[in-house]
Amino acid sequence: MGEVIxxxxxxxxxxxxxxxxxxxxxxxxxxxKVALVDADIGLRNLDVVLGLENRIxxxxxxxxxxxxxxxxxxxxxxxxxGLFLLPAAQTKDKTSVNPDQxxxxxxxxxxxxxxxxxxxxxxxxxxFKNAIAGADRAVVVTTPEVSAVRDADRIVGLLEAAExxxxxxxxxRVRYKMVKAGDMMSIEDIIDILxxxxxxxxxxxxxxxxxxxxxxxVICDDRSRSGQAYRNIVRRITxxxxxxxxxxxxxxxxxxxxxxGFK
Amino acid sequence: MLDFxxxxxxxxxxxxxxxxxxxxxxxxxxxxxxxxxxILQDLKADLIKVISSYMEIDEEALxxxxxxxxxxxxxxxxxxxxxxxxxxxxx
Ligand SMILES: Nc1ncnc2c1ncn2[C@@H]1O[C@H](COP(=O)(O)OP(=O)(O)O)[C@@H](O)[C@H]1O
Ligand SMILES: [Mg+2]
Numbered sequence: 001m002g003e004v005i006x007x008x009x010x011x012x013x014x015x016x017x018x019x020x021x022x023x024x025x026x027x028x029x030x031x032x033k034v035a036l037v038d039a040d041i042g043l044r045n046l047d048v049v050l051g052l053e054n055r056i057x058x059x060x061x062x063x064x065x066x067x068x069x070x071x072x073x074x075x076x077x078x079x080x081x082g083l084f085l086l087p088a089a090q091t092k093d094k095t096s097v098n099p100d101q102x103x104x105x106x107x108x109x110x111x112x113x114x115x116x117x118x119x120x121x122x123x124x125x126x127x128f129k130n131a132i133a134g135a136d137r138a139v140v141v142t143t144p145e146v147s148a149v150r151d152a153d154r155i156v157g158l159l160e161a162a163e164x165x166x167x168x169x170x171x172x173r174v175r176y177k178m179v180k181a182g183d184m185m186s187i188e189d190i191i192d193i194l195x196x197x198x199x200x201x202x203x204x205x206x207x208x209x210x211x212x213x214x215x216x217x218v219i220c221d222d223r224s225r226s227g228q229a230y231r232n233i234v235r236r237i238t239x240x241x242x243x244x245x246x247x248x249x250x251x252x253x254x255x256x257x258x259x260x261g262f263k
Numbered sequence: 264m265l266d267f268x269x270x271x272x273x274x275x276x277x278x279x280x281x282x283x284x285x286x287x288x289x290x291x292x293x294x295x296x297x298x299x300x301x302i303l304q305d306l307k308a309d310l311i312k313v314i315s316s317y318m319e320i321d322e323e324a325l326x327x328x329x330x331x332x333x334x335x336x337x338x339x340x341x342x343x344x345x346x347x348x349x350x351x352x353x354x
Contacts, residue, residue, distance in 0.1 A: 145283075146286055146287045150290055153295070157295070179280070181278075182280050182281070183280055185280045189284050
């Protein structure tokens, strides 16, 4: 039985889709069977981030609507053994899927895959409710900005209300020079405020843009700092205890420079 | 020189991240407390009950809100009084 993880944030543009693509690729590279589900119906995105946009035949609403079998809609990523994508519908809206259908879908995927990762749309409406309906656990993505952290706080409250306990936080797009200069909130500041456990920290990195341009995941880039950050996060998700390396992932974090894991 | 020193020492509190953190703290107190309009409604009803035994108030115009003052969030109640009861009436 696999595990269903939803990647969510409240605010748009903070890195949910990027995170989903990298976690999926990384988990598959470790030999896991992984299904990535794009739950952002109407704004399909994960397909292009993964470079699989030309291979879509069926989408998630075809599955939930019974127009095709789950197996037919899953796109196999030929580059990584075990990585599959269930694309979002592009021409429908969020109301074309409901939470019960998502629960059922996640239940089916869980039978076949070690990890099911759901890319949640921005917002707290129907799309969010769909995305979290079948999840076992949640990863909340934020950036070190007032608006993003505020939205993350709201999401944490809503996850709690939905009985998705112990969400873990990824702080994305951290710029260490600015943190050092006191012009960006530090990881410590954000953890202080949100009071949830940290899963990892991803630096602002132009390699994310460059690899995404090519439809590749930065986690495959051995030299990039963001790739290293994502590799650490993936290992934590598999239950390994990986220290938060201060140089590589952000410095100034003595208090939380401890072993962190996901389980 | 003085400028240099004030820049170093002033930095900590003026640093924009501290401004961000403080604003975030305040807005979250507000967000978290206003999650349930029901609670505010109950609070209003209780306030009316308590205050009514001392004075006659304009229940319609009663307002209860959270407000951000300088560095804290306050519960501000605006309770227009219509008439104060005679001391003899207060038990
Ligand atoms: N760590 C990072 N460094 C630089 N750019 C990033 C980083 N993370 C995300 N981005 C960029 O930010 C934009 C929004 O990311 P995306 O994953 O689509 O956010 P969301 O799915 O939350 O809307 C994309 O253009 C992406 O390439
Ligand atoms: Mg997205």
